[in-house]
Amino acid sequence: LMVWLRRCTHYLFIIVVAVNGTLLTINAGDYIFYTDWARTSFVVFSISQTLMLTVGAVYYLTFTGVPGTATYYALIITVYTWVAKGAWSSLGYPYDFIVTPVWLPSAMLLDLAYWATKRNKHSLILFGGVLVGMSLPLFNMVNLLTVADPLETAFKYPRPTLPPYMTPIEPQVGKFYNSPVALGAGAGAVLAVTMAALGCKLTTWTYRWMAA
Secondary structure, rough: OOOHHHHHHHHHHHHHHHHHHHHHHHHHHHHHHHHHHHHHHHHHHHHHHHHHHHHHHHHHHHOOOOOOHHHHHHHHHHHHHHHHHHHEEEEEEOOHHHOOOOHHHHHHHHHHHHHHHOOOHHHHHHHHHHHHHHHHHHHHHHHHHOOOOOOOOOHHHHOOOOOOOHOOOOOOOOOOOOHHHHHHHHHHHHEEEEHHHHHHHHHHHHHHHHHO
């Protein structure tokens, strides 16, 4: 009975991670309204999605030991987010209010790194983490080309009650400011390796807990 309960707890944890990933998408995904901060928000959006995908997918992947489960995990959070899009749309928000991230190709690269290195978790951490971090901002920028123009949407659906930290100001142009994909990919590639290592560590802790 205890083994069954522990396994159920593990799968519940995966569901919780996926749901929180969906909520993270909703909170980060409305950058489409903040036109003055669009590029900065895209970087934050990319990094947050990269880290969330990496830790959850690597945990799921190393727990099962079956290449392909990272893609399955990405499919779960993609479905959740599309359901959330429908819910927000029914409340009167524009359909592009939540931009569903393109997780699947990056998760496939994670599976590929695990499979090609014969399920070596150290290679998964290094190669998989870098591949996810480098690819996700690129896929999402392509994804953004298919949604409504942010400026047009912002004027059509004004948000007069912005919190102070989101109040639009004149953006300052910096060295990397006009290259949000490069900045998001660079930061994501470094941080995703750490998150991949954490995902593997979570698996180790889970197995120890199940064996106790």
